[in-house]
Structure formats: C-alpha cells, structure tokens
Amino acid sequence: MIRLVPLDGIPEVRPGDDLAELIAAAASRGGIGLEDADVLVVTQKVVSKAEGRVVELASVEPGERAREWAQRWGKDPRQVELVLRESAEVVRMADGGLIISRTRHGLVCANAGVDVSNAGGGDVATLLPENPDSSARALRDRLRELVGSRPAVVVSDSFGRPWRLGIVNVAIGTAGLEPLLDLRGEPDAQGRPMRATVIAIADELAAAAELASGKVDQRPVVVVRGYPYRPAAGPDRGAAALVMPREQDLFP
C-alpha cells in the first residue's frame, strides 16, 4: 500500500526562506518522521519562491515583440516579456495569447512556466527554478542535515498536454531516485520478457501527490510513503532524464 500524506502548516514561502527547514518543522508538527524510503513531492512554486525566482512586474521593461503580442491579445506586455525571456524556443503562439515554450531545461509548457499573481503589493511573477534538479538535490541534502534522513525529492509543476484537456502535475526536478523505471527485458507476470516498457514514475509520483495536496494548493508538500523507488544509479541525472531528445521526438 502507498500513502499520500500532505504536510499541513507550511507558511507562505518568501525569498531566502530555508524551505527544508519549513518542511522539517511541518513534518515534525504532524508527527511524521521523514525516512530515506519516502518521496517528498514539492511544488515548483514554493521552490521558486524560496530561491528568489520572483520578479516584480513593475521592474520589467517589455521589448517590441512582447509589446506587439500583448497588444494583439490584451495581455500584460511585461508578463509576455518574461515569458519570452524564459523561453529557449517558442513552440506555438496561440490565438488567445497563450505561448507554448520550450524552456532552457527542455520542458515544453505554457508560458515557459511564468506564473503571475498579485501578492498584495503589486503583480509578481514566479519563474521556474534555474535548475530544478539542483533545487531537488539541495533540498535533499539540507533535509539530511536537519532531520538525519534523506528522502528522495520530486519538484512538481502542472502542465497541459496535447490532445487532452486539463492539467496534470509532472516532475521537473528529481533527486535520489531513478525518474524512469526501465522494465525492458524483465519478465512479466507470465515470465515473458517485457518489450517497450519504460515508466515515467517521477511524473506519476507528481500526479499522485497533486491529488493529496488539496484544491487550493495550501499544502505544497506531500510525502509519498510506501513506494519502492529505485535509488538513482551512478550520477543522478534528475528529471533531465525525462526530457525526450529532439531527434526522437515525433512532435518537435
């Protein structure tokens, strides 16, 4: 059996906060002793905030391309400017103003992961972490310092998909686990070798955790307990291993 246990009481995260400390404190208050065998799924938003990946829109000077696109679709040109800056490549610019980007990490997602919200004192944009795999590793290492155990870590974000409605959470950063479970050649239930089975378990962990996080994202950290993940073998490539190489992609 697997348990999905959300951590209660993580406060609004601010730039410079020690996220691992907030997580350790919340786990402790909840009577949850974190274990090496656990997987901690943490939403990108709190990771980005702790890392200071936030930009006040008032400080952004939009370029010509951003101004044109924003005017055409009634968007905020400063937000469009940030999306373009965060994009290694624009995959689609869609009617309605949506931009589908490929980020520097190779992630294909809406608006390059730039998320604008009003935090009281004006509009603020949250950007994806510079390197979500490094974020996951740092969080894992810091947790070990604080609580003595070293659960695997998944940094999650919500992505849309072609052909299907709705968003689902996927893994944009991982530490300590193999994000792909490669079963090719292993025997199936009837003892026959399996053919083309490589399961993106990090994405499934992210999706599972979302179900437990509560509707309004007040619980940005979920402990997945009881899933027998495979520890990262050799150098930990992180969620970068989930990015399909361009030459393999049928939808480039």
Added chain:
Amino acid sequence: MIRLVPLDGIPEVRPGDDLAELIAAAASRGGIGLEDADVLVVTQKVVSKAEGRVVELASVEPGERAREWAQRWGKDPRQVELVLRESAEVVRMADGGLIISRTRHGLVCANAGVDVSNAGGGDVATLLPENPDSSARALRDRLRELVGSRPAVVVSDSFGRPWRLGIVNVAIGTAGLEPLLDLRGEPDAQGRPMRATVIAIADELAAAAELASGKVDQRPVVVVRGYPYRPAAGPDRGAAALVMPREQDLFP
C-alpha cells in the same frame, strides 16, 4: 491522507469473465470493503479481455497498406492491419514502425492501443474496449449488484507523451466521477479567484494507481481511498470529457 491499495489475487482474465465478480472476490479476500467513496482504477487490459476484445493474429488478413508498412519496418503485417483498423486517423507513422493513432474515442496513442502478446497458444492482440466509458459504467453497476456499494471507476491505459520520455497511465474510461476538476473562479489560498485551473484528476488517479500496481502488472486493480472526488454531475460524460476538441488543439 490518500491510500493506494492494490488488490491481490485477481486471476488471468478471460473473455466472458465477470470482472466485477473477480474484483469483489479479491477485495473480500483482502478484507477490503469497497465503499462509494473509493475510486477503483482498473487497467484496460483486463477490461478488454473480459469483454472479449482479443483477436488471434492467425485470423487476421492484412491489407496492402499494412503489408507494405510491416515489410518496411520488420513488423508483423497482421498486427499493423489491426492497428490501422482501430485507427480513426493515423497521426504519425514513425521511423522504426511505430504508428501514432487517433482512435474512434479520440484517444491519441501508440498503435491505437493494440497490444500483442503470446498467450501460449499463439499470438493474440488485445484491443481497446469498444467504449471504455460504458465499460466503466457497467463495472460500477455490476459491483453495486454484487457488493452493495458503488465506487467510482477509472479504466486506465499507459500512454506515451510528446516531449517527455516514458509512459504514464491515463484515464480512458470513467464512471461516477467528474474527470476534470474545474477550479476556475474559486478562491485560492489567498482568497483570490483562480484563473486557468482545470485539473485532469482522472488522469492523476490513473497515474497514482500505476505506482501501486506493481512492476509486472500482476495487480490490475487498485483501490484509491480517501480522495474526495466530485460525483459526476448531470449526465456522466465519462473520460470522453478529457478528449480535447480538435478546434482547441494546438497540436492537431
């Protein structure tokens, strides 16, 4: 907290089997009383088998297009023939012989969901259910007859994705729950209305269940307990509601 509880001891399913009866018996043996509040996630393969959606390859007469493609890529022409028959539209035919299809249900997936295995007496192909939403509803109704409760049902299958490596389980059929959680306009943690948040919770349920099903698919049914799903409101559209209308799709 959410629990993902796999059911042990479901035997190899054969055409004509009463799948609900097999599930009810396995739950009973495991001491799991199924409840209305549970979500039962069932893999497509056992649903298809119970419904007799299996074809002996020896009985298939390949057409010219199938023969050509099979010869070019060293595939079995009878298997290619079934894939083409199950495809409403071929989205990509890729180097290596992989065919990405749109099925009659609007699902975009590899080989139109046709899965070939050797069941001892020769190669057998399993096709997707004719109507996975009807399958889910029938299973749910039959369970009520057998055990008195009526959990929501998700029929899952493993799909690849553009841009990301590995497969993840998604929902191809549902009964009793809203597969999309539409939070647009509801207040977020700070009391501000959320903008574009529609979560494909049926896909997340399918992904979560896969983690608990075990590596070699010996446990095709997983009970998700503790997730507060929203009951289907009005006529139950099922997982058909997850299929993106063509005119909205940026990757048609």
